[in-house]
Amino acid sequence: MPRLHVHCKTLFTGLEDQPRHDQALIIEDGLFSHVGTRASAPQPLPGETLIDTGEHFVMPGLVDVHTHLVFGNAKSEEDIDLHVSAEFRALRGLFFAQHVLAAGYTSVVVPGDAGQCSIAVRDAINAGLFTGPRIAASSNVIANRQSLNDWFPSWVGTPEYFTGRLCATRDEQIAEIRRQAKDGVDLIKIAMDGTQRRANGEHIAAFTEAETRAMVEEAHRLGKKVAVHAYGREAVLYAARAGVDVIFHAFFLDDACIEAMLESGSHLAPTFTMLANNVEFAEDYEPSTRSGYAAMQQRVIDIGCRNLRRAREAGVPFMTGSDSGFAITPYGEWHAREIEILVDWLGFTPAEALRAATSVSARMLSATQPVGAIEVGRRADFIRVDGSPLENVAILQERDRIRGVYLGGQRMEPQVPGYDPYKVSDFNTVKWAELHTRQRAVAAGKRPVPARG
Numbered sequence: 001m002p003r004l005h006v007h008c009k010t011l012f013t014g015l016e017d018q019p020r021h022d023q024a025l026i027i028e029d030g031l032f033s034h035v036g037t038r039a040s041a042p043q044p045l046p047g048e049t050l051i052d053t054g055e056h057f058v059m060p061g062l063v064d065v066h067t068h069l070v071f072g073n074a075k076s077e078e079d080i081d082l083h084v085s086a087e088f089r090a091l092r093g094l095f096f097a098q099h100v101l102a103a104g105y106t107s108v109v110v111p112g113d114a115g116q117c118s119i120a121v122r123d124a125i126n127a128g129l130f131t132g133p134r135i136a137a138s139s140n141v142i143a144n145r146q147s148l149n150d151w152f153p154s155w156v157g158t159p160e161y162f163t164g165r166l167c168a169t170r171d172e173q174i175a176e177i178r179r180q181a182k183d184g185v186d187l188i189k190i191a192m193d194g195t196q197r198r199a200n201g202e203h204i205a206a207f208t209e210a211e212t213r214a215m216v217e218e219a220h221r222l223g224k225k226v227a228v229h230a231y232g233r234e235a236v237l238y239a240a241r242a243g244v245d246v247i248f249h250a251f252f253l254d255d256a257c258i259e260a261m262l263e264s265g266s267h268l269a270p271t272f273t274m275l276a277n278n279v280e281f282a283e284d285y286e287p288s289t290r291s292g293y294a295a296m297q298q299r300v301i302d303i304g305c306r307n308l309r310r311a312r313e314a315g316v317p318f319m320t321g322s323d324s325g326f327a328i329t330p331y332g333e334w335h336a337r338e339i340e341i342l343v344d345w346l347g348f349t350p351a352e353a354l355r356a357a358t359s360v361s362a363r364m365l366s367a368t369q370p371v372g373a374i375e376v377g378r379r380a381d382f383i384r385v386d387g388s389p390l391e392n393v394a395i396l397q398e399r400d401r402i403r404g405v406y407l408g409g410q411r412m413e414p415q416v417p418g419y420d421p422y423k424v425s426d427f428n429t430v431k432w433a434e435l436h437t438r439q440r441a442v443a444a445g446k447r448p449v450p451a452r453g
C-alpha cells in the first residue's frame with residue numbers, strides 16, 4: 001500500500017495539552033508511521049497521496065464508551081426488550097452506526113444488549129460490509145434479582161431476547177461470562193446497583209463484594225474488559241476494589257471509593273449527558289417528568305457534580321459516555337455533550353476533556369486496535385474540525401463542523417438519510433396518557449354540563 005501523507009496546520013494528538021503546528025502525518029497500512037513537523041517529515045514520493053487539511057483542526061477520532069447501538073432510540077424498556085426481534089435490532093444498529101460515525105465518533109463501546117446484536121454489528125463492519133465506527137461489543141448485562149436490567153417482574157424473568165441476564169448464583173454468573181467470552185464479546189457488563197436501600201437511603205449493591213471479585217477476575221482471566229453500572233456508594237466500592245475497567249455514573253461515591261479506584265486503576269465515565277438531557281428536554285406531559293424521574297435526576301446531578309469533582313481532583317481517570325440510543329439521546333446527536341459537561345460541571349480544561357474523549361476512553365477498545373491518539377503505531381483514526389475545540393469544546397456537537405472522518409487513514413462517507421422513527425422503534429401498545437373520566441370530558445367542554453334538578 002502506498003503511503004498517505006497528511007499535512008496539518010493545527011494538530012491535537014490526544015495526549016498533550018497544547019496543539020502542535022505545521023505537522024505532517026504519514027500513514028502506512030492504516031497505522032501512523034510518522035508524526036512530526038512538516039520540516040522534518042519525509043517528502044511524498046511520486047504516486048503517494050497528500051491530503052492538505054487546510055485550516056481544519058485535526059484530532060483523533062472521538063470515543064464514546066457508553067452507546068447502546070441497538071436500542072433504536074427507544075422510549076421505554078419494553079421498547080428495547082419486547083417489541084422487536086434481535087435480528088431487527090442488529091440491522092437497525094448498522095444503520096445508526098453511520099450516524100455515530102458522521103458525528104466524528106470513530107469508536108464506541110456498547111455496554112449491554114441481547115445476545116449477539118452488537119457483536120454482529122461489529123463483525124459486519126469489521127468485515128467491510130458496512131461503514132461504521134470500531135465497536136467494543138458486549139452481550140447481556142449480568143443482573144440478579146436485585147439489579148437493573150432485570151426490569152420486569154420475577155414471574156417474567158429474563159428470556160433470551162432481553163438485555164439483562166438473570167444470574168442468581170455465583171456459578172451462573174461465571175458460566176454466563178464464559179458463554180459470552182466464547183460468543184465473542186469484548187467486554188462484560190454488570191448491573192451493580194441493587195433495588196433495596198438501607199434505612200439511611202443508601203443503595204445496597206446487587207452483588208456481594210466476593211461475587212463482584214469473582215466475576216471481574218474471571219472476565220479478566222479470559223481477556224475481557226469489565227464495565228459496570230453503579231450509582232451507589234457500595235456498588236462503586238465493590239467494583240473499584242475488584243478492578244473493574246470502567247465504572248459508569250459513580251455519582252454517590254465517597255473517599256474510600258476514590259482511594260480504591262486510584263489503587264486498582266478503575267476509570268470513571270459519569271455519563272451525565274443522559275441525565276442532563278432528561279432534565280432539560282423532557283416535556284411536562286412525558287412520563288419521565290410526570291413520574292418524578294426527571295426531578296430525581298436533577299438531585300443526582302447536584303450530588304454527582306460535587307462528588308465527581310473530588311474524584312477528578314484526586315486523579316481518577318475519566319472517560320466519556322453519553323448513553324446514546326434512547327429517545328432522549330438519539331444517535332449522532334449528543335455524544336460530544338459529555339465533553340462539554342466535563343468542562344462546565346466538573347472543571348476539566350478543554351484539553352483534559354478531549355483527552356478523556358480520545359486516548360483515555362480508547363483504553364476500553366481491544367488492545368489489538370490501538371486508537372485514540374495521533375501517535376506512531378496507533379491506528380490512523382482522525383477527524384477534521386472546522387474551528388478549535390480547545391477554544392470551545394461545544395463545537396464538536398455541531399455536525400457541519402465535522403469536515404472529515406478517517407478510519408485507518410481512509411476517508412469515510414457515512415450515509416445519514418432521514419427515517420421514520422415510528423417504523424424503527426416505539427412499538428409500545430400504550431395508547432393513552434390520561435384517565436378520561438366523565439368529569440374530565442365535561443371540564444374540557446366535550447360533554448354537556450349535567451343539568452341539576
Ligand SMILES: [Zn+2]
Nearest residue numbers: 066068111323
Ligand atoms: Zn446505559
